[in-house]
Structure formats: structure tokens, C-alpha cells
Amino acid sequence: MTEPTLSLEALRQRIDALDNDILRLISERAACAQQVAEIKAEHEPGAVFYRPEREAQVLRRIMELNQGPLDSEEMARLFREIMSACLALEQPVKVAYLGPEGTFTQQAALKHFGESAISLPMAAIDEVFREVEAGAVNYGVVPVENSTEGVINHTLDSFMDSGLRICGEVVLRIHHHLLVAETTRRDKVSRIYSHPQSFAQCRKWLDAHFPQAERVPVSSNAEAARLVKTEWHSAAIAGDMAAKLYGLAKLAEKIEDRPDNSTRFLIIGNQDVPISGEDKTSLVVAMRNQPGALHGLLEPFHRHQIDMTRLETRPSRTGVWNYVFFIDFKGHREEPRVAAMLEEVQLRAAEVKVLGSYPVGVL
Ligand SMILES: O=C(O)C(=O)C[C@]1(C(=O)O)C=C[C@@H](O)C=C1
Numbered sequence: 001m002t003e004p005t006l007s008l009e010a011l012r013q014r015i016d017a018l019d020n021d022i023l024r025l026i027s028e029r030a031a032c033a034q035q036v037a038e039i040k041a042e043h044e045p046g047a048v049f050y051r052p053e054r055e056a057q058v059l060r061r062i063m064e065l066n067q068g069p070l071d072s073e074e075m076a077r078l079f080r081e082i083m084s085a086c087l088a089l090e091q092p093v094k095v096a097y098l099g100p101e102g103t104f105t106q107q108a109a110l111k112h113f114g115e116s117a118i119s120l121p122m123a124a125i126d127e128v129f130r131e132v133e134a135g136a137v138n139y140g141v142v143p144v145e146n147s148t149e150g151v152i153n154h155t156l157d158s159f160m161d162s163g164l165r166i167c168g169e170v171v172l173r174i175h176h177h178l179l180v181a182e183t184t185r186r187d188k189v190s191r192i193y194s195h196p197q198s199f200a201q202c203r204k205w206l207d208a209h210f211p212q213a214e215r216v217p218v219s220s221n222a223e224a225a226r227l228v229k230t231e232w233h234s235a236a237i238a239g240d241m242a243a244k245l246y247g248l249a250k251l252a253e254k255i256e257d258r259p260d261n262s263t264r265f266l267i268i269g270n271q272d273v274p275i276s277g278e279d280k281t282s283l284v285v286a287m288r289n290q291p292g293a294l295h296g297l298l299e300p301f302h303r304h305q306i307d308m309t310r311l312e313t314r315p316s317r318t319g320v321w322n323y324v325f326f327i328d329f330k331g332h333r334e335e336p337r338v339a340a341m342l343e344e345v346q347l348r349a350a351e352v353k354v355l356g357s358y359p360v361g362v363l
Contacts, residue, residue, distance in 0.1 A: 037090035056359035084114020102222035166356030168267035193224035
């Protein structure tokens, strides 16, 4: 057995000395951010302090540089919080999310903006849009698609009537747990509350383990968790945030049928985000009702070798049998190859609306 090189006492002294350095360096960094804020405020009327492209670059660089022993995601999360605190010094950022408190959307908001952001729950997706449009908050966070259940139509439809732009995306691994009040026994659970999407994502597990329990759909997972707090014969399917918020125990963990179950959320705001180096663009395209229209729309993507990551169809709501396409692809609208493709699509389509170019989610 090899002897430890330093005693416990000596290691703790070393940690204290390192903490002194870290403290000094974080303070120096925060002072730099304050100066950045002064420059922004001087040069731009209505200065925008939050810079998604810069944040993505900072996090990507840290992940590339990291050599362990902490893994790169863990290290990026630490830097995420440092930047969040620095941004709060520049200007506290207010974020509306699809609530109530304890939902996965709140978790996504905090994952993206860090714990120093002020997050405000809204009752519905269109309320999140309205709060951002009215200027009551700086940004909004809404779910847009789930890997098991598909697209969230409310969010796509809200974009059709809104002038807001997409400033970012965040992907969250969704882990569902079966939660109960502390005194509830497994054999007493006769009713399970959850959001319909979560029931769908855990259907096989529920069929196998609780085939007899009544499944009661409610408006959110957090609402399900709130209900079981006082019902000793009920359980809720919800995530970690809701479990913590309502002090519930986990009867079973990670009960989702697919281990890669994840949800993608969009950050909506009023700004056009510059190129970060690894970006995505989202469009809504209305096509004329004629044969070959879809082929005509897709052809320029193929020719310019642009990687489409999603294509959704929605009724346009402005005429019978008219459809619009929601398209996501890799690349930024200011890249020449993307700009050339967009020009061609514009010629072929009845209407094209660029919802935004934004950094591919880092964390
Ligand atoms: O570089 C900037 O523009 C900053 O304001 C600094 C900083 C950071 O802490 O690194 C903080 C907030 C921005 O969203 C991006 C980066």
C-alpha cells in the first residue's frame, strides 16, 4: 500500500490556500464583468447584457480545456454558475417559464441561466410569450419537443402569432420518479397523479408495477406532487425539483420507459444572437398549395448540404388546407451558405419567418 503523500492536515491547508486563489480569481472575473457592463451601457442604448453566443463559447472552451478529475459537464456547470452570478451583477435577468414551481421547465430555465436568474412561473405557454412581449421579463422558457412524445403544438402555434425570437435551446434528460408522502406505503397506493405526457412516458412501467391504480391526469407534474403531499393513498409521477419542493419520498426512481427520454426547451426573447461557432436556426415556412411544393422547399437544403434536424407540419389557421412547416437546421443565418439557401427558399415559399439562429445547447 502506498502512503498518502500529504497528511489530512496538510491537504486541508492546501485546499484553504487554493480556495483563497479561487476566491480572488472569481472576484477578479466578476469585476471584469462589471466593466463589460459599463462598456455595453455606454455604447448601446437599451443595452443587452445577456449574450448567449459568448456564454456558449465560454462553456465550450472550458469543456475542451478540462483534463479532470472532474468531468467536463460538471466543470461546465460550475462555470455556468459563476457566469450566472457575473451576469446578475451586470443586470439581474428575469425569466418566465411554464410553471408551476417544480416543473421540468423550471429545471431547464435554471440549467440554462444558472441559479442567479430570477425565475417566474406562468400558468400557460402563451402567457410566457406574453410576459416577454410585454417586457415584464427578459426571456421565456418553453418546452418544444420530447424524444418519446414528440412536438409540443402549443409552443409551435404561439410562434405563429408572435414576433419573439429564439435565443437558445436547452435539452434536459427527463427522469420521472414515483413520489409519495413520507408515511405512504407502496401497497396502499390506489391512485397516481401526473401530467398526461408523463403517464405516456412511463406507461409500460405503470402497467407492470401498478396495473390496478387509478391514473388521474393533472395540469403538471408539480401539481401532481402538491396533491399527494396530503393524500396517504396516492402517488405522483414527477421529477427531482417537485420531489424536493414538496418534501416527497421516492418509491421508485427513473421509471421512464426509455432511458434516453429527454425534452428540448427554447429560450425566447427579443434579440438576434450572433454566431457562436456551433449554431442552429429555426424557421416557419408557409408554402403555396401546389404539387411538388414540399420537394421545392427541401431541395435547396439538400443542394447546400444543410443538415435539417427537424421538420414539423402544422395547420396554418389562415385558410382551409393550408399548412406551414417548422424547420430546424444546423448553421447560422449569417453564414454565407445558409444565407444563400434561405434566399432560395424565400423565392419558393409564400412566407418565410426566421424564428432565430442560436447556439446549440451546451449543457
Ligand atoms: O462577455 C460578456 O458580454 C459578459 O457580459 C461577461 C459574461 C461572463 O461572465 O463571462 C456574463 C454575461 C454574458 O451573458 C456573457 C458573458
